[in-house]
Structures are given as C-alpha cells and as structure tokens.
Amino acid sequence: MDERTGRRLGVIALHVVVISGALLTVAPIAFMIYSSFKTTTEIFTLPPWLPPAEWSFKNYETLLTSWHFPYWYANSIIYAAVVTIFVLFFCSLAGFAFAKYYFRGKNLLFIILIGSTMIPFQLILIPLFILMSRIDWVNHPASMIIPWMAPAFGIFLMRQYIQAVPSELMESARIDGASEFRIYAQVIVPLVRPGLTTLAILTFLGSWNSFIWPLMVLRGNEVITLPVGIATMRSQATASQIPYGEMMAAATLVSVPVILLFLMLQRYFISGLTIGAVKG
Amino acid sequence: MVQAAITRGREARRGGGFQQHKLAPYAFISPFYVLFAFFFLAPSLIALVLSLFRWDGINDPRFVLARNYGRLLSDKVFAQAATNTAIYAIASLLIVLPLALVLAVLLNAKSLRFSNVWRAMYFTPVVTSTVAVTLVFQIVYNRDTGLLNAPLIYLGMEPIYWLGDRSWIKVAIIILIAWRSTGLLTIYFLAGLQSIPEELYEAASIDGASMLQKFFRITIPMLRPIILFVSIIVLLGSIQIFDEIHILTSGTGGPANASMSVVQYLYERGYTRLRLGFASAVGTVLFATVFILSLLQLQWYGVFRNAD
Numbered sequence: 001m002d003e004r005t006g007r008r009l010g011v012i013a014l015h016v017v018v019i020s021g022a023l024l025t026v027a028p029i030a031f032m033i034y035s036s037f038k039t040t041t042e043i044f045t046l047p048p049w050l051p052p053a054e055w056s057f058k059n060y061e062t063l064l065t066s067w068h069f070p071y072w073y074a075n076s077i078i079y080a081a082v083v084t085i086f087v088l089f090f091c092s093l094a095g096f097a098f099a100k101y102y103f104r105g106k107n108l109l110f111i112i113l114i115g116s117t118m119i120p121f122q123l124i125l126i127p128l129f130i131l132m133s134r135i136d137w138v139n140h141p142a143s144m145i146i147p148w149m150a151p152a153f154g155i156f157l158m159r160q161y162i163q164a165v166p167s168e169l170m171e172s173a174r175i176d177g178a179s180e181f182r183i184y185a186q187v188i189v190p191l192v193r194p195g196l197t198t199l200a201i202l203t204f205l206g207s208w209n210s211f212i213w214p215l216m217v218l219r220g221n222e223v224i225t226l227p228v229g230i231a232t233m234r235s236q237a238t239a240s241q242i243p244y245g246e247m248m249a250a251a252t253l254v255s256v257p258v259i260l261l262f263l264m265l266q267r268y269f270i271s272g273l274t275i276g277a278v279k280g
Numbered sequence: 281m282v283q284a285a286i287t288r289g290r291e292a293r294r295g296g297g298f299q300q301h302k303l304a305p306y307a308f309i310s311p312f313y314v315l316f317a318f319f320f321l322a323p324s325l326i327a328l329v330l331s332l333f334r335w336d337g338i339n340d341p342r343f344v345l346a347r348n349y350g351r352l353l354s355d356k357v358f359a360q361a362a363t364n365t366a367i368y369a370i371a372s373l374l375i376v377l378p379l380a381l382v383l384a385v386l387l388n389a390k391s392l393r394f395s396n397v398w399r400a401m402y403f404t405p406v407v408t409s410t411v412a413v414t415l416v417f418q419i420v421y422n423r424d425t426g427l428l429n430a431p432l433i434y435l436g437m438e439p440i441y442w443l444g445d446r447s448w449i450k451v452a453i454i455i456l457i458a459w460r461s462t463g464l465l466t467i468y469f470l471a472g473l474q475s476i477p478e479e480l481y482e483a484a485s486i487d488g489a490s491m492l493q494k495f496f497r498i499t500i501p502m503l504r505p506i507i508l509f510v511s512i513i514v515l516l517g518s519i520q521i522f523d524e525i526h527i528l529t530s531g532t533g534g535p536a537n538a539s540m541s542v543v544q545y546l547y548e549r550g551y552t553r554l555r556l557g558f559a560s561a562v563g564t565v566l567f568a569t570v571f572i573l574s575l576l577q578l579q580w581y582g583v584f585r586n587a588d
Contacts, residue, residue: 010391010491011391014386014389014391014392015392015393017386018383018386018387018392018398019398021383021402022397022398022401022402023401025401025402025404025405025459025462025463026401026404028413028416028417028420028459029404029408029413029416031416031419031420031427032412032413032415032416035416035419043419043425044419044422044424044425045425046424046425046430046433047430047434048419048420048425048426048427048430049427049430090311090312093308093309093311094308094309094311094312096308097304097305097306097308097309098305098309101304101305101308103302103305103306106305109309109313112313112316113312116316116320116321117574119320119324119567120516120519120520120563120566120567120570121520122520122522122543122546122563122566123324123327123563123564123566123567123570124319124320124323124324124327124563125546125547125550125551125563126327126330126546126550126551126556126559126560126563127323127324127326127327127330127560128319128320128323129551130323130326130337130556131319131322131323131326146315146319147315147319147320149311149315150311150312150315150316152312152316155309155312174301180301180304180308181304184308205407208409209407209409209410209411211410211411211522211523211526212522212523212526212543212547216547216551226409227409227410227411227412230411230412230415231411231526231527234530244415244419247415248415248416248419250412251409251411251412251413251415251416252412254409254411254412255408255409255412255413258407258408258409259404259407259408261407262403262404262406262407263400266400266403269407270403270467270471273464273467273468274467274468274471
C-alpha cells in the first residue's frame with residue numbers, strides 16, 4: 001500500500017466516523033418526528049422501526065383540539081419574548097456602562113456582578129419560591145419574567161462586544177451635545193447588533209427550554225409553559241393509556257421550530273457560547 | 281487632549297452635563313443590582329438562615345441550629361443522591377469530554393468535506409428541549425418494544441431493563457447526558473483549536489510526526505486551558521442535573537432512588553414534602569460545592585484581572 005492509498009483510506013475513515021456520529025446524533029430527533037405519526041399502540045409495537053399503518057396528523061389534531069396545547073405554546077412564546085426584550089435592554093445598557101465609563105466603585109461592582117454567577121439557582125430555588133408565594137406571584141407570569149430580566153452573563157457578554165466599539169465615536173457624539181442615553185441608543189446599539197442577536201437567541205432559548213422553575217411556580221393550563229405542559233400530559237391523560245403519540249407530536253412542535261431557527265442563526269449562537277472561552 | 285478640553289467646555293456650558301456623565305453609568309447598571317438584591321441575594325441569605333430552622337411553610341419556624349445539616353449528612357437517600365451525582369460527573373469527565381475533544385479534532389480536519397453540515401447536526405441537541413428529547417428516550421429505552429432492545433429480542437437475547445434496573449438506569453442517564461452535551465463541549469473545543477498556530481502542525485509534519493503524535497504532543501498541550509475550562513463547565517452542569525432524570529424516571533428518581541440526583545433530592549424534600557429548612561440546608565451544601573468550582577473557573581477566565 002503506497003502513501004497515497006493510505007491517505008485516501010484515512011480520509012474515507014474520517015468521513016465514515018464523522019457521518020455515522022452525526023446520523024446517530026440526529027436519530028432521536030428523527031425518531032421523535034417519525035413516532036409522532038404513529039398511534040400510541042403502534043409506538044409500543046415490535047419492531048419499533050415499522051412505519052405507521054396509516055400516515056396521519058391525528059396526534060397533532062388531538063393535541064390542538066383536546067389539550068390546552070395552544071395555550072402552552074402561546075405562554076412559552078410570550079414569556080420568552082418579553083423576557084428577551086428586557087434582557088436586551090438592561091444587559092446592553094449595563095454592558096455599555098462597564099465597557100465605556102470610569103466610575104467610582106466600578107471594580108467592586110463588577111466583581112459583585114461576576115460573583116453573582118456563582119450562586120447556583122438551586123440554592124435559591126426554595127426561598128425564591130417562598131418569596132413568590134408571599135408576593136402572590138405563584139401562577140403569575142411575572143415570576144417567569146421579572147427575576148430574569150438582567151442576567152449577569154448577558155451583561156458580561158454585551159460588555160465584551162461594546163468594548164470593541166471605538167470610544168472616539170462616543171466622544172464626537174458627546175461634542176455634538178448628545179445625552180448619555182442618546183449615545184447608547186444611537187451610537188452603541190446600532191454597532192453591536194450581532195451581540196444583541198446572540199444575546200437574544202441565548203435568552204429566548206433559555207426561557208423556552210427552562211423546566212424546573214416553571215414546573216414549580218406555574219400551575220393550571222392557562223399559565224404553564226410548553227415543557228411543563230408536555231411533562232404533565234402523562235398525569236393529565238383521561239384515557240387509560242399514557243398518550244405517547246400525542247406527546248411525540250408535542251415534542252416535535254416544541255423542538256423542531258427551535259432547531260430550524262438555530263440552523264439559520266447558528267453563527268450568532270456559537271459566538272455567544274464561545275466568547276468567554278476564547279477571550280479568557 | 282484638545283478634544284477632551286472641548287468636551288469639558290461643552291459640558292460646562294450645557295450645565296449639569298458633566299453631572300449627567302458621572303451619574304449615567306450608575307443609572308445604566310442599576311437594574312441588575314436592584315433585581316439581584318431582591319431576587320437573588322435576599323433569597324440566598326434567607327436560605328442560609330432557613331437552613332438552621334425547621335419549617336413547613338405553615339406553622340412557626342423552629343430554630344434547630346445545625347440539626348438539618350446533621351440529619352442531611354446521615355441521610356441514606358442523600359448519600360445515594362450525592363453518589364449518583366458524582367457518578368454522572370465522573371462519567372461526563374471521563375467519557376463525554378474526551379469524546380467531544382476527539383470529535384472536535386475530526387470536525388476540524390481540513391480533508392473533511394461539508395464540515396458545516398456535520399457540525400450543525402452535532403450541535404442540534406444543544407438547542408433541543410430536554411423535556412421533548414427525554415420523552416423520546418423513554419420510548420427508546422422501553423424494555424419490551426424499545427429501539428435499543430428490539431435487536432436483542434430478535435436475536436433471542438435477554439432484553440435490558442434500562443429504566444427498571446438499579447445499574448442500567450445510570451447507564452441510560454449517562455447516554456442521555458452524552459447525547460445532550462457532547463455537541464456543546466465540541467463547540468468549545470473547536471473554538472480552542474482555531475487558536476493553535478498552523479505552523480506547529482506543519483513543522484511536526486516535516487519532522488515526520490504521525491497523526492497520533494501530533495494529537496498528543498501539540499493538540500492536547502495547546503488546549504490545556506480550554507480542557508480545564510470545559511472540565512469545570514462539565515462539573516457544574518453535572519452537579520445541577522435535574523430535568524433529564526426527572527422526566528426519564530417520571531419524577532421518581534427511581535428505581536428505589538437509584539438514579540436520584542442532589543437537585544432532585546432538594547426538589548423532592550423542599551417542594552413536594554415542604555421541608556423548607558432541610559431543603560435550604562441541601563441548597564447551602566450545593567452552594568459551597570459550586571462556589572469552590574466557580575472560583576476555579578473565574579481564575580481561569582481571568583475576569584478579576586481586566587475589570588476595566
């Protein structure tokens with residue numbers, strides 16, 4: 001075997017390994033979509049790879065008509081969208097202050113900001129829940145939005161992006177008599193759109209996929225989110241059988257739109273995840 | 281210099297302009313500190329205090345000093361949950377992390393065609409709802425009809441009781457963790473690989489180094505800081521694991537607590553059984569663990585060094 005053949009075999013092996021792994025990775029998602037077209041009985045019939053007797057959207061129909069699924073969907077979208085808008089505003093504003101101003105106590109305040117990321121959410125899970133019930137926010141949308149409006153991570157992310165904006169632009173705007181807030185809104189914000197897009201994706205996704213918090217604070221089909229709704233389909237089922245067919249349809253509708261969105265905005269998503277890792 | 285002087289002049293003329301410049305940053309950062317104080321700092325302090333009390337949320341709290349901690353440390357279920365969590369963490373470090381590293385190197389290979397397509401496929405689990413995909417795994421792990429057992433059944437072998445066996449349930453969860461997090465870790469490693477100068481590999485090629493030699497002599501040493509960073513992310517993530525186990529075991533952490541994690545234990549004691557003081561003690565122990573790991577992480581990030 002000469003060197004060229006060896007190298008070619010290496011390249012083929014590389015492709016075989018990478019492609020089989022990639023297929024294995026998307027297999028559960030494909031299987032989820034596939035199963036969503038089967039009846040629950042068919043899902044639990046051997047062999048599991050057998051196609052449904054009849055390809056139908058029955059599970060989707062039932063999901064939309066007999067369950068509060070549309071409510072859950074609307075709730076998830078509203079909570080995620082509202083929290084994202086606030087996060088974009090508060091994080092870029094604070095990131096701007098930390099990136100471009102010198103003020104008394106800045107170092108200490110920044111250390112508090114970063115230190116706050118050390119508090120694991122699980123530590124405050126119970127007391128925050130007690131607080132929510134004291135101020136009557138249990139079962140109220142505010143519990144899904146207000147505590148999460150200014151995450152330290154987002155401020156850190158925006159600070160990284162805003163630091164790259166040349167300070168001269170701010171100075172000239174100031175000479176033209178612009179107020180500090182106008183400098184933020186008209187000079188900084190337009191220049192850090194990629195950073196804002198990244199933060200928007202990460203925030204929306206975090207809210208959309210969050211589980212333990214909405215599981216605790218939200219009750220009742222009118223306020224719960226998609227993941228909580230889907231998780232409770234098991235106990236909410238009226239029939240004797242756990243409705244796995246409908247649950248697969250629900251799982252498809254909660255994940256596929258997000259995956260498509262990710263495929264379109266992949267670049268922003270990945271830069272947001274790695275900004276700390278690369279610049280560290 | 282000149283520009284700064286002009287700026288000062290303008291500000292003086294506008295009157296109050298200078299003041300605005302000084303106060304603006306405080307106004308800009310205040311939302312974070314207000315929310316932080318109210319929704320994070322105050323509850324954290326409440327948790328620390330509450331961990332010294334016995335409270336069901338209805339009757340008056342009773343001061344019990346460190347008895348919650350004492351009972352926690354002697355509780356068999358907590359010991360089980362802590363052991364399970366440690367198993368998940370170690371499995372992630374020893375299996376998922378090396379897998380992600382090798383995958384990143386493969387995806388980074390120049391001879392790989394359509395690299396973007398494969399990357400996108402590997403990254404999809406990162407954005408997929410944990411609840412949704414865990415339900416699929418529940419079907420896949422089914423003993424009598426699951427995708428994993430079907431070939432065994434057709435070969436006439438004993439099917440594996442993935443969700444009902446004390447050991448297999450852990451394997452089932454580790455597979456799920458691997459599926460969920462390999463892509464995420466690969467993203468970090470790929471970012472790290474970009475920072476290795478190409479010349480190092482070229483020089484090694486000239487010296488006749490093999491692929492494996494390059495991997496162990498160049499890639500691994502150059503990626504050391506990223507590997508450390510990812511290890512800490514993996515540990516932090518493992519310590520806080522909840523969603524996958526809660527859904528896969530239908531909220532039980534079973535069979536017989538064999539898969540229960542520390543956070544699930546906290547949720548069950550605090551939220552389901554309303555033992556609020558005791559659950560706060562669990563939270564405090566978690567906090568101490570995460571705090572130490574985060575200090576290591578921050579040291580790596582170097583954020584204390586460049587606050588300006």
